[in-house]
Amino acid sequence: MASDLTLVQSVVLAAVQGITEFLPVSSSGHLVLVRKLFGWSDDGGLVFDTVLHAGSLAAILLYFLGTWRDIVAGYFRFHSPERSAERRLPWLLALATLPVVLAGPLLKPFLESADMVRNSVAVGLSMVATALLFQLCDLRFRPSGKPIGFRDALAIGLMQIVALLPGASRSGWTTAGGILTGQSRNDAVRFAFLMAVPAIAGAILFQIRDILQMGQAQFEPIQMLIAFIVSFLVSLGAIHFCLVYFRRHSLRGFSIYLGLVGLLAIVL
Numbered sequence: 001m002a003s004d005l006t007l008v009q010s011v012v013l014a015a016v017q018g019i020t021e022f023l024p025v026s027s028s029g030h031l032v033l034v035r036k037l038f039g040w041s042d043d044g045g046l047v048f049d050t051v052l053h054a055g056s057l058a059a060i061l062l063y064f065l066g067t068w069r070d071i072v073a074g075y076f077r078f079h080s081p082e083r084s085a086e087r088r089l090p091w092l093l094a095l096a097t098l099p100v101v102l103a104g105p106l107l108k109p110f111l112e113s114a115d116m117v118r119n120s121v122a123v124g125l126s127m128v129a130t131a132l133l134f135q136l137c138d139l140r141f142r143p144s145g146k147p148i149g150f151r152d153a154l155a156i157g158l159m160q161i162v163a164l165l166p167g168a169s170r171s172g173w174t175t176a177g178g179i180l181t182g183q184s185r186n187d188a189v190r191f192a193f194l195m196a197v198p199a200i201a202g203a204i205l206f207q208i209r210d211i212l213q214m215g216q217a218q219f220e221p222i223q224m225l226i227a228f229i230v231s232f233l234v235s236l237g238a239i240h241f242c243l244v245y246f247r248r249h250s251l252r253g254f255s256i257y258l259g260l261v262g263l264l265a266i267v268l
Contacts, residue, residue, distance in 0.1 A: 005048065007223050009040050014227040017052040018059070018234025021200075022193065022242055024172030024254050025261075026130070029123040032166055033265055036120050050207040051224045055231025057200045060193060063239045067194070085147065089194070095150055096157035096174075096191075097198040103161045104202075111164055120265045126167025127262030134172065134255035137179045141250070144182035148191055152181040156191065160199065167262070170199060171242075172254070185246040193239060 005013065016034055020027040034040070061068070067089075074086030148156075156177035163170035171192050178188025 005040065007226065010048065010223050010227045011230050014052055014055065014230035015234050018056060018231045019238050021056045021235060022171055022238040024169045024175055024251065025258060026127065026167050026169040026172070029127060029167030032123050033120060047224065048227065050204055051228045052231045053200050053204050055228045056235040057197065057204065059232050059235035060196055060239060063236060064194065092148055092150065092153040093194055093198060096153040096195050099157040100160045100164065100199065101202070104164065107164055123167035124262040124265030126165045127258045127265065130168055130172050131255045131259035131262060133176050134251035137176045138250050138252055140180055142182065143184040146182060148183060155181055160195065171196065185250065186243065189242055189246045
């Protein structure tokens with residue numbers, strides 16, 4: 001469980017995690033490719049991975065602090081009709097999270113196999129598939145103007161199962177699910193980011209459980225703290241960038257990027 005990464009490598013990977021967790025380009029896929037490209041150890045340690053996820057989780061909790069306050073206020077004013085959307089949101093997020101909660105434990109042995117999925121070819125194929133999905137979203141982009149319903153939330157949640165594969169962006173596939181169910185790009189991205197809270201929190205809980213089962217962890221506290229801060233700050237910037245960017249732009253640019261990177265990963 002000891003990390004073989006230097007401080008510089010930890011900072012680089014923390015920055016990559018912060019950027020790619022929220023940009024629709026796959027954090028897990030980019031972490032695999034960066035390690036392969038520079039020849040860094042693929043065994044960063046469960047503690048290190050947990051710290052990076054915790055940084056991203058803290059960022060999204062802080063960024064959407066106003067949303068969490070509105071939800072609490074909605075339940076304190078239960079008979080207020082204008083607060084119904086805030087009261088409904090937690091149930092939508094719970095329903096959207098249910099598919100991956102059921103499928104995750106079943107797929108865990110397969111997803112942890114380095115020979116099967118944690119290699120550049122598998123990551124490249126997932127990236128190309130994501131690029132094609134984004135092209136489909138551009139062709140089918142017809143916002144209905146209606147808020148996300150429970151059926152829409154379930155459909156978006158099913159997309160999150162595919163995003164368990166390294167190279168298949170969680171934010172990208174859930175945003176695509178929102179667009180294909182008739183949401184505007186901005187609303188789809190926002191819901192995808194809110195879905196990240198239970199998704200990342202669940203991943204952290206599983207990692208902590210595995211850490212406790214494996215025994216004593218070896219890590220440098222200062223190195224972990226720096227990695228957490230970098231992941232947190234970069235995640236904040238990435239969240240804000242995406243919410244501003246998708247007000248006026250489509251997924252096309254990310255589709256081209258993922259297609260090129262995915263093909264290079266397969267070929268090289």
